[in-house]
Amino acid sequence: MTDDQKKELKILCYAHWNICKILDTETGIRDIDVLKDVISMPGGGSLNCLLGEKLTNKKDLYSQLGWFIYYTIEGEPFNSKNKALIVLVLEWVLNHYNLSHDLEDIAEYVDNIDTMRQGNADISNWFSEKVN
């Protein structure tokens, strides 16, 4: 793993731990390999939209988010509240990029994603259409 990936992993773990503390649910990583997949983008990239730097184009951002969301739902890296983690991360990222969005709308979408029928590209496309 690269240093950036390790940082991203720690940020996700911290965010998840916070959710569990607030919602009084089970903390902990269910599968570390799945968690590594979640932050490892194809072609050796990573979920660097989490690191505070800004990507230069939205397509890359939505592509990263699509990957992150798909593999988090599909693999459930944490013991609980994986979808809550996704929504919290989206809220932080979209605020960081000053992209207007409706969090409840996003939460409803995330809650209903069916990974048997929707791939990471479909999820990226949804964000391209709904978030500006």
Added chain:
Amino acid sequence: MKRKIIRVGSSRGVLIPREVTRAMGWEFGSMTDLTVNEEKNELVIETAETEIPEELDKEQLKQFENLANKHKKVLEGLHD
């Protein structure tokens, strides 16, 4: 509360009752800090303070905490 020292492999251990772990908020993997006071012949077990790794941005982590509190209802409503 009296507890017997038991064998755990080649080490010695004390089982901590569930009501104690619950009261302390300890789960499997929680870190504790042990302090031995030889003068008083006592052992103190405390929750270990967690340090945030230096390479992480504390402000960013605070933002995550604030957002999680702010949107608690939305997060709560999501399926596991």
